[in-house]
Amino acid sequence: xxxxxxxxxxxxxxxxxxxxxxxxxxxxxxxxxxxxxxxxxxxxxxxxxxxxxxxxxxxxxxxxxxxxxxxxxxxxxxxxxxxxxxxxxxxxxxxxxxxxxxxxxxxxxxxxxxxxxxxxxxxxxxxxxxxxxxxxxxxxxxxxxxxxxxxxxxxxxxxxxxxxxxxxxxxxxxxxxxxxxxxxxxxxxxxxxxxxxxxxxxxxxxxxxxxxxxxxxxxxxxxxxxxxxxxxxxxxxxxxxxxxxxxxxxxxxxxxxxxxxxxxxxxxxxxxxxxxxxxxxxxxxxxxxxxxxxxxxxxxxxxxxxxxxxxxxxxxxxxxxxxxxxxxxxxxxxxxxxxxxxxxxxxxxxxxxxxxxxxxxxxxxxxxxxxxxxxxxxxxxxxxxxxxxxxxxxxxxxxxxxxxxxxxxxxxxxxxxxxxxxxxxxxxxxxxxxxxxxxxxxxxxxxxxxxxxxxxxxxxxxxxxxxxxxxxxxxxxxxxxxxxxxxxxxxxxxxxxxxxxxxxxxxxxxxxxxxxxxxxxxxxxxxxxxxxxxxxxxxxxxxxxxxxxxxxxxxxxxxxxxxxxxxxxxxxxxxxxxxxxxxxxxxx
Numbered sequence: 001x002x003x004x005x006x007x008x009x010x011x012x013x014x015x016x017x018x019x020x021x022x023x024x025x026x027x028x029x030x031x032x033x034x035x036x037x038x039x040x041x042x043x044x045x046x047x048x049x050x051x052x053x054x055x056x057x058x059x060x061x062x063x064x065x066x067x068x069x070x071x072x073x074x075x076x077x078x079x080x081x082x083x084x085x086x087x088x089x090x091x092x093x094x095x096x097x098x099x100x101x102x103x104x105x106x107x108x109x110x111x112x113x114x115x116x117x118x119x120x121x122x123x124x125x126x127x128x129x130x131x132x133x134x135x136x137x138x139x140x141x142x143x144x145x146x147x148x149x150x151x152x153x154x155x156x157x158x159x160x161x162x163x164x165x166x167x168x169x170x171x172x173x174x175x176x177x178x179x180x181x182x183x184x185x186x187x188x189x190x191x192x193x194x195x196x197x198x199x200x201x202x203x204x205x206x207x208x209x210x211x212x213x214x215x216x217x218x219x220x221x222x223x224x225x226x227x228x229x230x231x232x233x234x235x236x237x238x239x240x241x242x243x244x245x246x247x248x249x250x251x252x253x254x255x256x257x258x259x260x261x262x263x264x265x266x267x268x269x270x271x272x273x274x275x276x277x278x279x280x281x282x283x284x285x286x287x288x289x290x291x292x293x294x295x296x297x298x299x300x301x302x303x304x305x306x307x308x309x310x311x312x313x314x315x316x317x318x319x320x321x322x323x324x325x326x327x328x329x330x331x332x333x334x335x336x337x338x339x340x341x342x343x344x345x346x347x348x349x350x351x352x353x354x355x356x357x358x359x360x361x362x363x364x365x366x367x368x369x370x371x372x373x374x375x376x377x378x379x380x381x382x383x384x385x386x387x388x389x390x391x392x393x394x395x396x397x398x399x400x401x402x403x404x405x406x407x408x409x410x411x412x413x414x415x416x417x418x419x420x421x422x423x424x425x426x427x428x429x430x431x432x433x434x435x436x437x438x439x440x441x442x443x444x445x446x447x448x449x450x451x452x453x454x455x456x457x458x459x460x461x462x463x464x465x466x467x468x469x470x471x472x473x474x475x476x477x478x479x480x481x482x483x484x485x486x487x488x489x490x491x492x493x494x495x496x497x498x499x500x501x502x503x504x505x506x507x508x509x510x511x512x513x514x515x516x517x518x519x520x521x522x523x524x525x526x527x528x529x530x531x532x533x534x535x536x537x538x539x540x541x542x543x544x545x546x547x548x549x550x551x552x553x554x555x556x557x558x559x560x561x562x563x564x565x566x567x568x569x570x571x572x573x574x575x576x577x578x579x580x581x582x583x584x585x586x587x588x
Contacts, residue, residue: 060304060345062248063241068115072245072282073300075547078554079284081252081298082111083122083231087289094223097124098134105237117244121237126230127321127401129254132221133229219254227286227294230254232301249301252286253423256294258561262548263569265297267391267422269544270535276383277310277418283555295555302405302420307343310418312409315348317341319402325508327357339406352408356415360509369519376510377409380416382520382527385511387419390531392428392576394438395421398508417510430575433583434528525585532586536577545570 070077085108096102105121124130221229231252236242244250255261260283271278279300285293300306307316319325323338332350339353356375363371372378388396396419397404403421408414428438514520535541549566553559580586 060343061241062243062246062305064239064243065246066115066117066235066242066244068113068245070113072112072247072250073280073298075282075551079113079282079298080111080287081113081284081296082287083226083233084109084111084289085122090223090226093123094133097130101134105234107238110233110235112244112250115244117235117242119238121234122231123234124229125232125251126254129219129230130221132219133223219259221254225291226288227291227296228256243305246305247300247303248305249303251299251301253297253299255423256286256296257557258565260295260552260555260557260565261297261423262545262552262565263426264299264423265548265551266541266544266569267393267425268299269548270391270541271387271419274383274387274531274534276380276387277306279306279420283551285556293556295552295557302342304343307405307407310407313411314407314409314416315341315344315352316418317350317353317406317408319397319404319406321400321402323402325357325360325510327354327361330354342405348410352413352415353406356406356510360513365513365517368513369517372514372520373414375415377412377414377416378520378523379527381510381514382523383531384417384419385514386434386524386528386531389432389434389436389438390528390535390576390580391422391425392430392432392438392572393419393422393425394428395424396511398506398511399424400506426569426572426576430572431579433580434525434585529586529588532580536573536580541573541577542570545573 070079072079085106089106093104093106096104103124105123107119108122110117110120124133219228223229233250233252234248235244235250236248242248253261253264265281265283268278268281279302281297281299284296284298286296287293302316302318307314310316317339318341320338320340325338328334328338332354335350335354335357339350341348341350359371359375360368384397393399395401395403397417401421401424403419405418405420407416407418409416429436432438515524545566549562552562552566557565
């Protein structure tokens with residue numbers, strides 16, 4: 001019925017609801033009530049679905065590839081890099097890093113070999129390398145940190161003291177086995193040495209490591225010298241899809257001028273040409289704002305393009321420094337703190353890594369020996385493990401820095417292990433053979449599963465404990481090194497637990513089980529012999545050092561510093577070559 005004034009009456013609320021919904025209001029109401037209950041009960045739960053797509057397409061593509069005047073990693077030319085940023089941005093970044101360890105990027109303008117790129121992102125790169133920036137000079141492995149041979153065995157004397165932690169040298173003391181704190185191989189005993197500072201480490205020699213050009217160098221970093229800081233330059237941080245000569249990220253490695261890490265360059269040069277991926281590198285000058293220039297090593301950083309360049313059609317996962325290879329169940333979110341997927345994000349996921357970790361943990365020794373080749377490219381893995389030993393690198397997939405990548409071939413359904421971050425190569429014992437396990441500071445542990453003896457194949461104690469945790473604080477003055485072998489989780493040389501004795505829980509189950517079982521001895525020794533020929537017997541290492549000396553001089557490192565760094569590395573290479581040539585397992 002119309003109102004008295006004749007105006008049309010408005011529709012009632014119930015009349016505005018669709019007829020079909022009015023007829024079925026009870027099921028609809030029940031559905032809404034159920035959703036409300038679920039939201040209340042499970043509103044904070046995280047859903048992490050698997051990616052079910054079979055796509056192999058890389059979604060993150062380069063749309064603007066800036067061409068340069070010379071090849072970014074052409075080692076035959078002189079390179080230059082300049083960074084310009086607002087001081088206020090830098091100060092804010094450093095304040096946040098010192099406060100809580102965050103390494104957020106700031107905008108900067110980049111000029112590289114004369115080519116200008118505005119608005120790149122730069123951030124600090126590294127873990128324990130950066131400890132000195134946070135007021136902690138007792139950084140641990142992962143890059144720099146404590147001087148080699150710091151504490152020796154339990155009770156061994158350090159720098160003539162009573163097993164106390166030596167004060168780290170300023171300006172970067174010598175590497176493992178070199179002069180430190182007034183004595184040779186300061187830090188006392190290491191795997192079969194004597195008790196006084198100055199004794200030889202692991203039966204090797206005082207110069208068993210890489211000197212200032214290699215290994216355990218203490219970097220005295222300061223915010224007042226940004227040209228010496230380790231930087232990650234991200235070309236596409238603020239400009240999506242941009243790259244420079246196909247590179248989105250460039251890493252400026254720790255160490256500058258006389259401390260430029262020629263050992264890392266040597267390792268990368270030796271790996272190149274062996275059939276396994278190796279990061280490209282080059283020496284460059286770096287100028288930051290109006291600061292003096294410094295000679296730096298720039299290295300290709302493992303990113304999407306690096307992953308896409310891996311042979312075959314592969315998904316590549318980068319292990320995180322604070323992560324683990326332990327099986328953690330079937331929830332993919334549990335693995336995000338241990339691995340970062342570098343490519344094919346959105347079309348592939350972490351499920352293959354989860355399955356590998358589960359199999360390695362659950363398989364018996366018999367199953368592991370019989371079926372490893374169904375999960376892992378065994379020849380490639382043998383090549384990787386042999387490479388780390390030959391290059392005297394204790395900080396590999398089993399080291400404290402977790403420096404490795406997992407490549408999953410989508411066709412063969414098998415994994416390969418790829419190395420990266422070689423700044424601690426040539427810092428182990430030059431006399432170590434294929435069955436010896438490298439450890440921090442020139443010491444030498446045994447093959448995993450050994451008995452925890454005093455050096456050699458059956459599990460030595462090593463010069464410094466392996467597996468020291470990231471961010472471990474500096475010991476107070478006068479404090480003694482803790483007995484890591486008695487701490488919970490320490491392997492202590494128990495059979496099958498990683499060997500090497502005296503270290504906190506470290507290692508990697510895949511590598512340890514591979515080395516422990518005799519079933520893989522032949523393939524491993526074959527890879528070791530082949531790589532020994534390529535690295536050392538052929539003279540390639542010595543020739544590469546000559547080339548690196550030219551590169552360093554061209555970049556601007558003073559001749560006397562080049563001679564010192566290359567000379568120390570040359571001593572290490574000579575000792576390594578001589579020792580391996582006497583080993584019948586190596587020469588056949």
